[in-house]
Amino acid sequence: MKTINTIFALSSAYGKAGVSVFRISGPASYDILNKLSNGKKFLPNVVKFTNIYHPKTNVLLDSCMAVFFKGPASYTGEDTVELYTHGSIAVIDSIYEALSNFKDARIAEKGEFTKQAFLNNKLDLTQVEAIADLIDAETESQRKLALSNTNGEASKLYNSWREKLVKILAWCEASIDFSDDEMPKDVVEKNDNDLKKLISEIEKHIETSSSAQLIKQGLKVAIIGKPNVGKSSIFNKIIGENKAIVSNIAGTTRDALDASLDIDGFKVNISDTAGLNEKTSDKIEKKGIKKALDIASKADIKIYMVDGIRSIDEKKIDGDTIVLFNKIDKKQNQNLPKNIIPISVKTGENWNKFWNIFTKKIKSKMQNSCDVTLTQQRYKNALNNCIEFLKIAIKESQIDLKAENLRLASDEIGSITGKIYFNELLDNIFSSFCLGK
Ligand SMILES: Nc1nc2c(ncn2[C@@H]2O[C@H](COP(=O)(O)OP(=O)(O)O)[C@@H](O)[C@H]2O)c(=O)[nH]1
Ligand SMILES: [Mg+2]
Incomplete structure (x- = not known):
């Protein structure tokens, strides 16, 4: 069967809009465009x-x-056509239908x-993964984090590390035929020191x-405290809607409620939790309390609310806790x-004071994170593997085994940028993309 390697798709979202963008690559x-336009000629x-x-x-x-x-001067490197049509569902459908008549093109x-x-x-x-992150970005910090890698910041760093390894590896390989006493000891030592560095x-x-994860997944904030102190009230006020039920009946919030919002350009996930009523014998309330404590233990910032001096539990306060005395x-x-x-x-009353302290805490947690290039768990795994191979290589006195471990270490870095790849990895990465990208 002949493989069809011209692909097309709607690159903008499906639906009513000012303009819709189709891409053919x-x-x-070119022939498809020429045919669609009844023989018009187009300059690149x-x-x-x-x-x-x-x-x-x-x-x-x-x-x-x-x-x-004209390829390779296009996004895909192939000859590419873009159509900017009216953003109408009927137009989109008709163009899809028209394109599906071309035997040498298929939907992407x-x-x-x-x-x-x-x-x-x-x-x-x-860069590919950064583009996916950029498309997913909802906050200013997520945009900045993704953008630096689309511009090749991560590539530069990882390529420079790989080049260092490849140089040392080349020297090792060239020395494999030397006998031990022919090996210049100072070069071996210098190489090992470079590897340690x-x-x-x-x-x-x-x-x-971890900073990149905070930006991507969002900072976790938990609102905790005894029943009836106003936790659901402050949760609603922070998120700007009446999502949690507020009532003077203790034990109203039994399960945790979550919301995500953008605070000063950072993604924040905030949880309203069940009141910490240690005396309860109610099974469901107990479950809710256990969940509340669990959420609090995983939170980056806790808002601990009280409405009486005597009820303050010092054990609940650490450097990441904001203590609020409500109902003044x-x-x-x-x-x-x-x-x-x-x-x-x-x-x-005093809302601005709380808000300033809260946002300052958020920013201090996120500080400098936007400059980070290590944005994917897969890079971290590869780098940890790389370190393991480098450690073995340094210890290894037999030059061919040293070389082999250096090769494995450099392949780990190569897998980050895609110099070394396998199809499963590509499938995994590209399946998270949207259609038309
Ligand atoms: N007077 C006063 N009442 C408040 C304040 N904040 C909350 N409440 C009331 O306290 C009760 C419990 O509030 P809620 O937010 O449901 O508390 P939660 O159980 O901690 O979630 C409700 O009747 C609220 O209207 C406040 O600042 N002042
Ligand atoms: Mg509540």
Whole structure:
């Protein structure tokens, strides 16, 4: 069977919009455009207004702008056509139908345009994954994190490490035929020192991975405290909607409620939890409390709410806890310790003070994270494997075994950028893409 390597897809979202974008990529793309436009000629990189006709019936489908990119000077590295049509469901459907009449073109798989770009060496895998992250980005910090890698920041770093290894490896391989006493001892020593330096550089780099995870997955905030202190009230106020039920009946919030929001450009996942009523004998309430404590233990920041001095449990307060003394609209001036913020969620008194402390804490947790290049768990795994091989290589006195471990170490780094890849890895990466990218 002949493989069809010209692909097409709608690259913008399906639905009503100002403009919809179709992409066609592969050797047949120019001919398809030529046929759709009833024989019009297109110069590379020049956008042209054209009518689009059905290739069989010659019925007018839409008037649109079209551009032809001559490969390799295109996103995919192949000859590529882009059509900017009216953003109408009927137009989109009719163009899909029209394109499906071309025997030498087929509908693209998820991420297949980007896969072509990778296979044509237009992008490496760190850039490919950064593009997927950029498309998924919802906050300013996620955008920044992804963008630096789309521009090749990670590629530069990992390629430089791999080059260092390849140089040492080349020397080892060239020395395999030497006898032990012919080996210049100082070179072996220098190489081993360079490898040790590289290990500590990689170890330092791995430490930054948690920052990237915070940006990508979001910072976890838990609201905890006894029943009825106002936890659900502050949860609703922070997220800006009445998601949690507020009532003066203790034990109203039995299960945890979650919401995600953008605070000053950072993704924050906030949980309202069941009141910590240690005296309860109610089975479901007990379960809720266990869950609340579990959420609190995993949180990056805790908002611990109280409404009475005597009920404060010092054990619940650590460096990541903001303690709020709520309902001050009802109470006389209390002499509170400095680290406890008096507040009224109901009247809004001292809200700004709380908000400033809260957002400062968020920012301090996220600081500098946007410069991080280690954005995927798979890089971390490969780098840890690389370190293991390097450690063996340093210890190894037999030169051929040293070389073998260096090769394995450099292949681990090569797998990050895609210099070394296997199809399963590509399938895994590209299946997370949307259609048309
Ligand atoms: N006077 C006053 N009442 C509040 C304040 N915040 C919450 N409440 C009330 O306290 C009760 C319990 O609130 P809720 O948010 O459900 O507390 P939770 O059990 O900790 O989630 C409700 O009747 C709220 O209206 C406040 O700042 N001042
Ligand atoms: Mg509640």
